[in-house]
Amino acid sequence: MSEIVFAPSILSADFGRLVQEIESVEEVADSIHVDVMDGHFVPNITIGPLVSNSLKRSNRVNTPLSIHLMIDDPWKYGPEFEVDSEDMILFHREATDRPFELFDRLRGLGCKVGISQKPASPVDEIFPMLEELDEVLVMGVEPGFGGQEFNPEAIERIEALERRIRESSHDTVISVDGGMSPSTIGPVVRAGADKIVAGSAIFGKEDRVQAVRDMEDALP
Ligand code: DX5
Numbered sequence: 220m221s222e223i224v225f226a227p228s229i230l231s232a233d234f235g236r237l238v239q240e241i242e243s244v245e246e247v248a249d250s251i252h253v254d255v256m257d258g259h260f261v262p263n264i265t266i267g268p269l270v271s272n273s274l275k276r277s278n279r280v281n282t283p284l285s286i287h288l289m290i291d292d293p294w295k296y297g298p299e300f301e302v303d304s305e306d307m308i309l310f311h312r313e314a315t316d317r318p319f320e321l322f323d324r325l326r327g328l329g330c331k332v333g334i335s336q337k338p339a340s341p342v343d344e345i346f347p348m349l350e351e352l353d354e355v356l357v358m359g360v361e362p363g364f365g366g367q368e369f370n371p372e373a374i375e376r377i378e379a380l381e382r383r384i385r386e387s388s389h390d391t392v393i394s395v396d397g398g399m400s401p402s403t404i405g406p407v408v409r410a411g412a413d414k415i416v417a418g419s420a421i422f423g424k425e426d427r428v429q430a431v432r433d434m435e436d437a438l439p
């Protein structure tokens with residue numbers, strides 16, 4: 220098993236001190252997970268390109284951003300994010316009928332590209348896309364809010380993706396987002412996850428570095 224990496228989700232951070240919150244996790248973060256919600260695709264509103272681009276321009280964030288678009292119009296707003304080669308933009312399969320064209324459009328920004336699905340969407344529709352993708356983000360909860368309970372049905376989707384990736388020559392990363400904590404991380408990693416996205420299990424704790432260490436200690 221390769222090393223499991225962590226992406227703290229700032230959805231559970233204090234938005235009034237975003238830079239300091241990000242700084243508090245950079246030591247243990249592979250990337251910073253930025254949840255973008257529009258109040259349509261999911262019933263919640265968060266932040267968009269303005270805030271994300273300010274973070275980039277602040278020059279105080281030294282960790283790549285992983286921008287998770289939970290919005291109806293990734294075609295319009297995806298290209299508004301300022302990104303570099305280490306950053307990633309992930310959109311939802313349900314938000315476009317032309318995913319391959321959107322991969323190209325977003326790659327044209329110079330970043331990595333990933334896709335996600337709501338839990339009810341069929342995972343096999345992702346299989347033909349794997350070679351185009353840097354990452355597949357499997358939702359462990361219905362997208363929209365932090366702090367929800369992990370739905371174990373995600374395990375089967377992770378296993379199916381892992382099998383498919385292993386059979387092919389791609390090295391697409393499988394990440395899992397939602398409900399991740401020391402008590403849920405084990406089966407997810409056994410199923411094939413490479414990256415863990417966690418909001419409340421990290422930002423809900425006083426000592427964020429220790430919170431990630433606690434998840435590492437729970438790895439199988
Ligand atoms: C949910 C978001 C997640 C969220 C996870 O729609 O996509 O990134 O921050 O939060 P936790 O880790 O608290 O379940």
Ligand code: ZN
Pocket residue numbers: 228252253254287396416
């Ligand atoms: Zn997310």
